[in-house]
Amino acid sequence: MNDAQLVKTADPKREGKLGPHGARLSEDAAPGHLAAVGLRKSYRKGHVEIPVLRGVDLHVRRGEFLSIIGQSGSGKSTLLHLLGTLDAPDAGQICFHGKRIDNVPNRGRDLLRNKHFGMIFQFYHLLPELTALENVLSPLLIAQGAWGYLRNRRKHVDRARQLLEMVGLSHRLKHRPRELSGGEMQRAAIARALVAGPEVLLADEPTGNLDSGTGEEILRILRTLNDQQDLTIVMVTHDRAIAAQADRTVRLAQGQVEVV
Amino acid sequence: MYKLLLCWRYLRTRYIALASVISVTLGVATMIVVNSVMAGFTHEMQSRIHGILSDVVFESHSLEGFHDADRHMAEIRRIAGEYIAGMTPTVVVPAMLVFKVQGQWITRQISFIGVDEKTHSQVSDFSRYLQHPTNRRKLGFSLHDDGYDTRDHQAGPDAAPRERMEVAGWKWRRIQAKYQQEIKEAQARSAPPVEITANPFGRGEAAPEEEFDPSREQWTGIVMGIALASFRGHDGADRFLVLPGDDVKITLPTAGTPPKAVSDNFTIVDFYESKMSEYDSNFVFVPIEKIQQMRGMIDPVTGIGNVTSIQIKLHDDANGKLVRDKLRAAFPGEIYGIQTWRDKQGPLLAAVQMETAILNVLLFMIIAVAGFGILAIFYMIVVEKTRDIGILKSLGAPSRGIMGIFLAYGLSLGIVGSGAGMVIGLLFVVYINNIADGLAWLTGQEVFDPTIYYFQQIPTIVEPFTVVWIVAGAMLIAVVASILPARRAARLHPVEALRYE
Numbered sequence: 001m002n003d004a005q006l007v008k009t010a011d012p013k014r015e016g017k018l019g020p021h022g023a024r025l026s027e028d029a030a031p032g033h034l035a036a037v038g039l040r041k042s043y044r045k046g047h048v049e050i051p052v053l054r055g056v057d058l059h060v061r062r063g064e065f066l067s068i069i070g071q072s073g074s075g076k077s078t079l080l081h082l083l084g085t086l087d088a089p090d091a092g093q094i095c096f097h098g099k100r101i102d103n104v105p106n107r108g109r110d111l112l113r114n115k116h117f118g119m120i121f122q123f124y125h126l127l128p129e130l131t132a133l134e135n136v137l138s139p140l141l142i143a144q145g146a147w148g149y150l151r152n153r154r155k156h157v158d159r160a161r162q163l164l165e166m167v168g169l170s171h172r173l174k175h176r177p178r179e180l181s182g183g184e185m186q187r188a189a190i191a192r193a194l195v196a197g198p199e200v201l202l203a204d205e206p207t208g209n210l211d212s213g214t215g216e217e218i219l220r221i222l223r224t225l226n227d228q229q230d231l232t233i234v235m236v237t238h239d240r241a242i243a244a245q246a247d248r249t250v251r252l253a254q255g256q257v258e259v260v
Numbered sequence: 261m262y263k264l265l266l267c268w269r270y271l272r273t274r275y276i277a278l279a280s281v282i283s284v285t286l287g288v289a290t291m292i293v294v295n296s297v298m299a300g301f302t303h304e305m306q307s308r309i310h311g312i313l314s315d316v317v318f319e320s321h322s323l324e325g326f327h328d329a330d331r332h333m334a335e336i337r338r339i340a341g342e343y344i345a346g347m348t349p350t351v352v353v354p355a356m357l358v359f360k361v362q363g364q365w366i367t368r369q370i371s372f373i374g375v376d377e378k379t380h381s382q383v384s385d386f387s388r389y390l391q392h393p394t395n396r397r398k399l400g401f402s403l404h405d406d407g408y409d410t411r412d413h414q415a416g417p418d419a420a421p422r423e424r425m426e427v428a429g430w431k432w433r434r435i436q437a438k439y440q441q442e443i444k445e446a447q448a449r450s451a452p453p454v455e456i457t458a459n460p461f462g463r464g465e466a467a468p469e470e471e472f473d474p475s476r477e478q479w480t481g482i483v484m485g486i487a488l489a490s491f492r493g494h495d496g497a498d499r500f501l502v503l504p505g506d507d508v509k510i511t512l513p514t515a516g517t518p519p520k521a522v523s524d525n526f527t528i529v530d531f532y533e534s535k536m537s538e539y540d541s542n543f544v545f546v547p548i549e550k551i552q553q554m555r556g557m558i559d560p561v562t563g564i565g566n567v568t569s570i571q572i573k574l575h576d577d578a579n580g581k582l583v584r585d586k587l588r589a590a591f592p593g594e595i596y597g598i599q600t601w602r603d604k605q606g607p608l609l610a611a612v613q614m615e616t617a618i619l620n621v622l623l624f625m626i627i628a629v630a631g632f633g634i635l636a637i638f639y640m641i642v643v644e645k646t647r648d649i650g651i652l653k654s655l656g657a658p659s660r661g662i663m664g665i666f667l668a669y670g671l672s673l674g675i676v677g678s679g680a681g682m683v684i685g686l687l688f689v690v691y692i693n694n695i696a697d698g699l700a701w702l703t704g705q706e707v708f709d710p711t712i713y714y715f716q717q718i719p720t721i722v723e724p725f726t727v728v729w730i731v732a733g734a735m736l737i738a739v740v741a742s743i744l745p746a747r748r749a750a751r752l753h754p755v756e757a758l759r760y761e
Contacts, residue, residue, distance in 0.1 A: 127648055127652075129648075141265065146261040
């Protein structure tokens, strides 16, 4: 089950060879592949630089359900943010469909996040001013201008309703997030992440704030999506039991990825 | 689309932001009110000034004036005839007015103006301000039997009536004459025949040889400024010291050097009320021939008189300054002063204009201060919305879109604030007199005292251009104030923003 395509890179000097590596990587890359090579990222606290990722290599195959485990502070969320182009690495490359995506201009990364990646978070991150349905629609609202959206409104709303039905939230369309339970919010967040038809779902501790029963449900939904729609899922968690639900698990420790 | 949706939701859920635009609302409303009232006052004042001054005034520097008005007028017509609608000669001279009220002599300093009754109404709105309807149609200097206005024809229906004016005219003159006659007879019976001036008007220095019968005859008629003859009581009603039909004495300097004082009796035939207190308490009009004759301004050989000024009325579309400059080029400036009516009242008009400008600057400052309020509250909202901004970015919203949300938010607050301000301001202007009355009733103190301003009501003019300007300016300030917070929001790092708990 776990035939990890994992490259261990302890040697920081490898950084210098990244250029040719990247080229080689693009040739190798299978379609739908999301790959990270030699990722480095550190944070600054005052004058102290705290390295979080020290050369992470990770390949995610198309249709794979990958979980990344690690202790809190191990940089799992940072890695996920880097994969989702929310943040830029200090060094290293991220490739999607064989093309580098870590260095494209802002507009391109906005488009990637909007159309190709769906994200769900531990704290659901729904917009409190919008109803569940509007929250689900928001990626489509962002993708299109007022006119374009209004022309296709019926189609979009139908899609959002279908997704909400799929996650079992069809009775909560007009409710604001604060009127929903944690599980319901997370289900709305999943529907939102799927509405634009992404290829990859990036989940950051999706069950971290839920009781185990509700967490199970969320996981079941993710599992179903992966099985039935062949959706590539990268899930970050600190819980081994939850990670075990994935096809493959890698561990992030000391800023590097190791196979479990 | 999400920008509009979010902006709309923020508007509906964040009332604190609406509180920040209250100051914009108040500023806009105040500016509209102040500008409308100032424009109203300016317009009212200009029309009154213009009502008495013709478009261009051609005058002599000396009190003796210049000889032969007709020749001058022909020359003026030759130079700028195509612009000129009418001309009239006048003589203006400082003089003393004396009349008797309840046994006391009252003396007033006046400008005594000789006008040509045939042509004067062509050049100014003078006759519009008279109290007898016939005089308003055609100026005349003979006393009317009665029919003087008993209420101010220029004021609204709620102005206090002038009941005393009902008896004005020959009716009043006869009553007075009869009364004086009775006093005289009574004194003649009870006292030895000493020379007593029972009726001072009947026995002036210039008394004719024949006995003057005040009940059937009048002296030369004068039109007197209404503020010379009356005062406004605390109740807003006018109290008259003299009425049309009463006699007065006027003393004026002759034209020679050194000037000697000459006096004569005159009969008041009408009042003049321009509502410019400066004019109403200063001007007395008389036929020009009378003044020329009294002052010795008529050449005994040719019979042609001197005048001190020529009032020139221009066609509506003519440029007063152009005509003035043409005339200035043609006539020597040492002898003739040539001014437009605006020149003559320049300092007053300039003062009003400056007041308006300064008030506008001050009020705009208030709106600018409101802008800082918006800025502060917007900053708070951006901080509060940090996480939402992170979410939007994670969903692929571009920085520009995030900025757009907050700019649109600022603009909509500006629209709401200045729109409300515009409505309040315009309503205030429309009902300003009711509001003034209401305030007067509430505080027991007259807000707008007609005795000071001589207007019954607060004049207002709403200039659409000014309103548009004010509203647009306020909106601009709201948008400008939201630029900084919007930029901050746009620059937020999505990861930082999402971590924000």
